[in-house]
Amino acid sequence: MREGQSFFFAVSATLLVVAVLILLPVILPWMLILAAIKTLLRRRVAKSFRCLRCGAVLGAESLRLADAEDRRQMDEFFRDHPGVKPRRFRTLHAVCAVCGQHYQYLEVTRTFAIRRAADTADDGGE
Numbered sequence: 770m771r772e773g774q775s776f777f778f779a780v781s782a783t784l785l786v787v788a789v790l791i792l793l794p795v796i797l798p799w800m801l802i803l804a805a806i807k808t809l810l811r812r813r814v815a816k817s818f819r820c821l822r823c824g825a826v827l828g829a830e831s832l833r834l835a836d837a838e839d840r841r842q843m844d845e846f847f848r849d850h851p852g853v854k855p856r857r858f859r860t861l862h863a864v865c866a867v868c869g870q871h872y873q874y875l876e877v878t879r880t881f882a883i884r885r886a887a888d889t890a891d892d893g894g895e
């Protein structure tokens with residue numbers, strides 16, 4: 770690498786770091802707001818979505834059950850694989866409180882879909 774190029778990359782990297790530091794007070798709250806909106810939308814859909822297996826309305830309880838199940842699976846993963854950082858995409862978003870059916874929330878269509886068996890096996894990813 771020539772001297773001019775390394776200077777260019779050093780200046781670019783510095784400007785990028787400065788830009789991120791300046792924008793962080795804007796980016797961080799915006800990301801938190803977006804996450805809150807996604808949670809509210811998912812909760813709203815759950816309140817009107819009927820379980821495809823038993824017909825019960827999922828409701829907020831199904832989201833709490835899914836969070837608890839996800840936490841349990843992650844605890845189990847960390848216990849079984851100490852020091853390993855999991856790489857995964859969460860696919861369990863609701864658990865029917867009546868029959869236990871697992872659902873994945875599809876953001877694009879804003880609905881729940883039955884979680885496939887393959888997704889279940891991938892949880893806790895490696």
Ligand SMILES: [Zn+2]
Pocket residue numbers: 820821822823824825865866867868869870
């Ligand atoms: Zn059900």
